[in-house]
Amino acid sequence: MDAEIIAMLGQDGVTNGAIYALLALALVLVFAVTRVIFIPQGEFLAWGALTMAALEGGQFPATVWLLVGCGVLTLAVDAFSATGRRNIGRSVLWNLAYPLALAGLLWGLPIAELPTAARVLIALAIVVPMGPMLYRVAFQPVAEAPVLVLLIISVAVHLAMVGLGLLIFGPEGSRTQPFSEAQFELGSLMIGGHTLVVLGASVVLIVALYLFFDRTLYGKALRATAINRNGARLMGISPALAGRLTFFLAAVIGVLSGLLVAPITTVYYDSGFLIGLKGFVAAIIGGLASYPLAAGGAILVGLLESFSSFWASAFKDVIVFTLIIPVLMWRSLTSHHVEEEE
Amino acid sequence: MNANTQTRAAPGAPSRLSPKLVLGVFLVLLVAAPLVLPEFYVTLLNYVGLSALVALGLVLLTGVGGLTSFGQAAFVGLGGYTTAWLTTAQDLPGWLAFIGSSPWFTLVAGLVLTATVAVILGSVTLKLSGHFLPLGTMAWGISLYFLFGNMEFLGGHGGLSGIPAVSVFGYELLDNGQFYYLVWAFVLAALFTTRNLLDSREGRAIRALKGGMVMAESMGVDTSRARMVIFVIAALHACAAGWLYAHLQRFVNPTPFGLHIGIEYLFMAVVGGAGQVWGALVGAGVITVLKQWLQDILPKVFGSAGNFEVIIFGVMMVIVLQRARDGLWPLIAGLVPVREAPKAIDSAAAPLARKPQPPMGETILEARDVTRKFGGLVANNNMSLHVKAGEILALIGPNGAGKSTMFNQLSGVDTPTSGDVLFRGKSVAGHSSREIAGLGMSRTFQHVRLLPKMTVLENVAIGAHRRGSKGVLPAAWRLDREEEARLLREAAIQVERVGLKDFMFAEAGSLALGQQRILEIARALCSDPCLLLLDEPAAGLRLKEKQALAELLRRLKSEGMAVLIVEHDMDFVMSLVDRVVVMEFGEKIAEGLPAEIQKNPAVLEAYLGGV
Amino acid sequence: MKLKNLFVITAAALAAAPALADINIGVVASLTGPAAALGAETRKAVSLFPTSVGGEKVNFILLDDATDPTAAVKNVRKLISEDKVDAILGPNLISTAVAMADVANGEKVPMISVAPLDVSGDKRGFVFRSEPSADLMVQRVVADMVAAGVKTVGFIGFSDSWGEVLHKALTKAAEGKITIVATERYGRADPSVQAQILKLISAKPDAVFVGASGTPAAMPQITLRERGFKGRIYQSHGVTSKEFLRVGGKNVEGALIPVGPVLVAEQLPDSHPTKKNAVAFVQTLEAKYGPDSRSTFAGATWDAWLLLQNAIAGAQKGKAKAGTPEYRAALRDGLEKTSKLVGTNGVYSMAAGDHAGYDASAIVMIKVENNHWKLVK
Known part of the structure; x- marks a missing residue:
């Protein structure tokens, strides 16, 4: 193993780590605001990537129909709940009119000839709204339930989404075109253009998130909810709104990571889960609370994965997931009081 | 949790069936099933039994104990692979080859291995708050799956085949119909031992994990141990299921031990009703049969194959958890009205041993210059107080004076920043509330901490936890009945003593708030204390009840009990207690007889003119 | 009840x-x-x-x-x-x-x-x-390697039963003829095989055999080409569906694969015994499922x-x-x-x-x- 290989493994690890970092941030965010351990995060990644692949292939993305279905379901849930009926007009607009309008637009567009930027926007426009819809349908009715119940629901949603993924995308995977095919030479090290895109996009996203939480009213409201749910409610921040907003952000991050990962690897309908779980290992390193620790943990996971692939590729996943045990042990040793379950 | 009380049909309704009859019918059906059913249903029932065994562990873990594991399938794998490897490998060293000579030895080996792994994993994750355990089990479920698949000696991803059949008394169980009896013998044994366990001293401790950890610790329950116990039991159930699986299938590979199967087991427990042992059976049956059924029906409906059943299971889970969190079992139980026999109290059972009570007038509890800081905030500053045997001391003060913090310092829930707490002359600052409980201090809570679905009697019996000693195994096999009768008798005596006799078998959650506070006192008394710490015992009580409470406390005092109460109700305090300590801004501002305190200008200032 | x-x-x-x-x-x-x-x-x-x-x-x-x-x-x-x-x-x-x-x-x-x-x-x-059997298929691969003068081969395959079967078959078939200089594993859903490929390349094999199936088999080959590997790349017969070509694109050009003859039915010489049956089957299949669906x-x-x-x-x-x-x-x-x-x-x-x-x-x-x-x- 020479310096060049170390550098290349490092580059590979950091690239994957950057994607895990994005997912880990979303997981920490969702957990902090809603107490949901968001297992389906990975599905947004896969759906985003596969929608993009369909667009590149010039096909009408089947996820649009899923969006329409989700919208109708959300509208139905709204219509059957007292709070939902109060804003039924807005619900119709977002859950029925918007998906149908999008479907209509896509029907008319020459999908095969769109520029990459437009495809990215369309993929976002299709998949991201399903985030808040998901919150409305699956989590909002039980927002006050114990963490454990929310977790089981989360796993159930994940399963249903994987099943739907197989249904709409089929068992085969797809890759998408890299955003940049340039190669840069840095000394003896070749750096792929797409690697830079991934790193750059991750940094931009993280900075954007920071600015959102630090500078905007909605961001501050979310932070307030994360710190003290009841307090935030008393201050007039609706937990339902905070939840939907969080899921919106999580979906944005999920889809963007999917777009970033699809040129590097073949994405399958069920790829999201394992990638998402590695984000989880990172998030757990951060105790599901600290953003910088989670991001650092993600890079660690990426590097560990890369180097263990080199040394013992058959045991790579064993090594990555067993990392969680020393992490938990360390957490367990540093916390020593009896905790009351919520 | 308190509001989540279930209303049950009134007992004694005319059409109720005897539980023995229902059980008998069930057993007869179970025995007759392979004789009358087509072969495929027997096969299905075998798988239902295997899953039920795993789900039963999860009922204990999730439904009763409030912990969750997605990794049970990995424990199933440990059991399956242990026996598969030992019984098929050719050149094992002598002692391993000996174990491999009979599946029954490999069962023991698998159980020992699983228990070891579970203890190691448990010690890493169980101390952390609830959601780390499921995430941890997810991660190690995946890594064990890949480990099975990459071990050359375990046959890699291809698996191990040629596993021998199990023999019972020299008779080989080759046929599905024969194996059925073995599977269901295991399931029934697991069902009854689990049910027995839950109805015992250890069982109450386990049930206290969900929603009452601080309470359980103050009653002397070692909650970490209780968590470990159920985690290991659940793992052992899964291991046994794995052993059965390996000898039923005669082939193992990593697929059935993967994470998605682990998730399915959890679904079974939740859908069936995670709070009930029978729920495991229902869940395993419903999911197994539904899966088979959906597989037949859905492709016909949708015209193509897909993971439809997964979608439906996912959606079903969400609906169950949103609408019927107790699962299907309560619905099914409602169809078959079984008479509930109230627990018998054996008044002839020998009374429990009592600790020698300290002589009247001895100082029981003493706080010396206790200071507690939270960052820059000083919640308690140089607080000193003492309580003697046969005395009632009241700790009063306006809201935010630091009474609750002081209470926590005394009861071991929190540790003072400086100063000391002496209980019967021994320093207890920094000791756990469990240890302190063992020394003879018992308490109630400002926000009532009961297990709402347990009866009043059982709630009170938790208090006697440290006065019994029988563990998990005797409880599972009903070897604890003599001690259990003594514990229940003691609990019944305390229930009567506080005047809740009429509610002995009612669910604690159905009581009025005031009665629940009284119940807490009975529970505290059950631990044979020499000091009672009561946190606002009169709040929510009506006048009559207050008088009864005062009467009870006076009687306790006359028997030599030391009582410390934190209370708001001035009338109640002033007419009852011997001495009063008044706090404001974390400090003691006055101490003395009630009459003196009522005239003390500083106290009047604090209560009336402070603003 | x-x-x-x-x-x-x-x-x-x-x-x-x-x-x-x-x-x-x-x-x-x-x-x-x-x-x-x-x-x-x-x-x-x-x-x-x-x-x-x-x-x-x-x-x-x-x-x-x-x-x-x-x-x-x-x-x-x-x-x-x-x-x-x-x-x-x-x-x-x-x-x-x-x-x-x-x-x-x-x-x-x-x-x-x-x-x-x-x-x-x-x-x-x-x-x-x-x-x-995989043995027969891999024997054909090894025969091809020997004919092409390959002395060393690197293996990268799935970490599942299929990868295992192919690895065993290769070990058996190559014995005494070709040296296996590196053995790497990867998962179907892995985001990257960079590390494994680096290790493979550093062992400098004349050829690489990818023991995988379906679309995930494309990833090692893509990475090999990206990393500048110039040797022969063999795939197993597990990749033979059009999805592999779709996902692999230009990077899987030149991949050598042992297959049953049905995949190239029309190109078979008339003397090949299965030509008639294979062509008929492929035509029926593709009439129903579209071109290249074989x-x-x-x-x-x-x-x-x-x-x-x-x-x-x-x-x-x-x-x-x-x-x-x-x-x-x-x-x-x-x-x-x-x-x-x-x-x-x-x-x-x-x-x-x-x-x-x-x-x-x-x-x-x-x-x-x-x-x-x-x-x-």
Whole structure:
């Protein structure tokens, strides 16, 4: 193993780590605001990537129909709940009119000839709204339930989404075109253009998130909810709104990571889960609370994965997931009081 | 949790069936099933039994104990692979080859291995708050799956085949119909031992994990141990299921031990009703049969194959958890009205041993210059107080004076920043509330901490936890009945003593708030204390009840009990207690007889003119 | 009581069992789960099966094993005891096949595996196979390597049973001829194989053999090319569906693959024994599923049916009626007597000691050229 290989493994690890970092941030965010351990995060990644692949292939993305279905379901849930009926007009607009309008637009567009930027926007426009819809349908009715119940629901949603993924995308995977095919030479090290895109996009996203939480009213409201749910409610921040907003952000991050990962690897309908779980290992390193620790943990996971692939590729996943045990042990040793379950 | 009380049909309704009859019918059906059913249903029932065994562990873990594991399938794998490897490998060293000579030895080996792994994993994750355990089990479920698949000696991803059949008394169980009896013998044994366990001293401790950890610790329950116990039991159930699986299938590979199967087991427990042992059976049956059924029906409906059943299971889970969190079992139980026999109290059972009570007038509890800081905030500053045997001391003060913090310092829930707490002359600052409980201090809570679905009697019996000693195994096999009768008798005596006799078998959650506070006192008394710490015992009580409470406390005092109460109700305090300590801004501002305190200008200032 | 209710529900669901007089054939395939891509190919072939043989009606009951041996065994038991099948085709994977074979053999129901299961030994009396073994395929690869002067080979394969089978086959076939200088594993859903490829390249092999299947097999080759590997790259016969070409794009150009001849039916020389059958099958298949929808998996399933059809035709001359143990025994005997049966993917001759009688000379090497399969002459 020479310096060049170390550098290349490092580059590979950091690239994957950057994607895990994005997912880990979303997981920490969702957990902090809603107490949901968001297992389906990975599905947004896969759906985003596969929608993009369909667009590149010039096909009408089947996820649009899923969006329409989700919208109708959300509208139905709204219509059957007292709070939902109060804003039924807005619900119709977002859950029925918007998906149908999008479907209509896509029907008319020459999908095969769109520029990459437009495809990215369309993929976002299709998949991201399903985030808040998901919150409305699956989590909002039980927002006050114990963490454990929310977790089981989360796993159930994940399963249903994987099943739907197989249904709409089929068992085969797809890759998408890299955003940049340039190669840069840095000394003896070749750096792929797409690697830079991934790193750059991750940094931009993280900075954007920071600015959102630090500078905007909605961001501050979310932070307030994360710190003290009841307090935030008393201050007039609706937990339902905070939840939907969080899921919106999580979906944005999920889809963007999917777009970033699809040129590097073949994405399958069920790829999201394992990638998402590695984000989880990172998030757990951060105790599901600290953003910088989670991001650092993600890079660690990426590097560990890369180097263990080199040394013992058959045991790579064993090594990555067993990392969680020393992490938990360390957490367990540093916390020593009896905790009351919520 | 308190509001989540279930209303049950009134007992004694005319059409109720005897539980023995229902059980008998069930057993007869179970025995007759392979004789009358087509072969495929027997096969299905075998798988239902295997899953039920795993789900039963999860009922204990999730439904009763409030912990969750997605990794049970990995424990199933440990059991399956242990026996598969030992019984098929050719050149094992002598002692391993000996174990491999009979599946029954490999069962023991698998159980020992699983228990070891579970203890190691448990010690890493169980101390952390609830959601780390499921995430941890997810991660190690995946890594064990890949480990099975990459071990050359375990046959890699291809698996191990040629596993021998199990023999019972020299008779080989080759046929599905024969194996059925073995599977269901295991399931029934697991069902009854689990049910027995839950109805015992250890069982109450386990049930206290969900929603009452601080309470359980103050009653002397070692909650970490209780968590470990159920985690290991659940793992052992899964291991046994794995052993059965390996000898039923005669082939193992990593697929059935993967994470998605682990998730399915959890679904079974939740859908069936995670709070009930029978729920495991229902869940395993419903999911197994539904899966088979959906597989037949859905492709016909949708015209193509897909993971439809997964979608439906996912959606079903969400609906169950949103609408019927107790699962299907309560619905099914409602169809078959079984008479509930109230627990018998054996008044002839020998009374429990009592600790020698300290002589009247001895100082029981003493706080010396206790200071507690939270960052820059000083919640308690140089607080000193003492309580003697046969005395009632009241700790009063306006809201935010630091009474609750002081209470926590005394009861071991929190540790003072400086100063000391002496209980019967021994320093207890920094000791756990469990240890302190063992020394003879018992308490109630400002926000009532009961297990709402347990009866009043059982709630009170938790208090006697440290006065019994029988563990998990005797409880599972009903070897604890003599001690259990003594514990229940003691609990019944305390229930009567506080005047809740009429509610002995009612669910604690159905009581009025005031009665629940009284119940807490009975529970505290059950631990044979020499000091009672009561946190606002009169709040929510009506006048009559207050008088009864005062009467009870006076009687306790006359028997030599030391009582410390934190209370708001001035009338109640002033007419009852011997001495009063008044706090404001974390400090003691006055101490003395009630009459003196009522005239003390500083106290009047604090209560009336402070603003 | 509650169990009984469940039975009523199930019984209702299963009531639509076919009539006894027809010939009933069970098919088990991985329609979902990790091997769903293979199952989809089996399903294509099944949809082309005829509805009668020699005037007797044939029913096919296709069940999904979700790539899980437990489900596969449940399916076999159901097919045997509920649907009273006379024979079973499938499944797609060795792991599910091993589990199923024990049951089928125990219940004395003939089974033709589409996965390269080991069918030798006395516990496989009723089990046959239409898929050529991985050994034969890899031997063809090694022969090609030797001919091309390859001295060292690197292996990168799935960390699952398929990767394992191919690695063993390569180790066996290469013994004494070619040195395996590196062995790497990766997962189907891994985001990257950079590290493994770096290690492979650093061992400087003349050629690389990718032991994977379907679209995930493209990733190592893509990474190898990106990292500037110039040597020959061999893929296993597990990649032969058009999805592999779609995902691999220009990076899988030049990949060398040993396959059953069905994949390049039209390009076969007229002298190739299976040309006629293969072309006919491919045309029927592609008429239904579109151009380039062929795959060797569909071919193997089809050949499994041809083997069975041959045995059914033989059994029709006898007295045994469908649905009886005698009939199943007759099918088994018929299968064992298969002699020089020309399928789409090869020529089959079974014997008591050989339930996988596949004539290795039918295997051809192909190359990816301009995103199409091209027969290597």
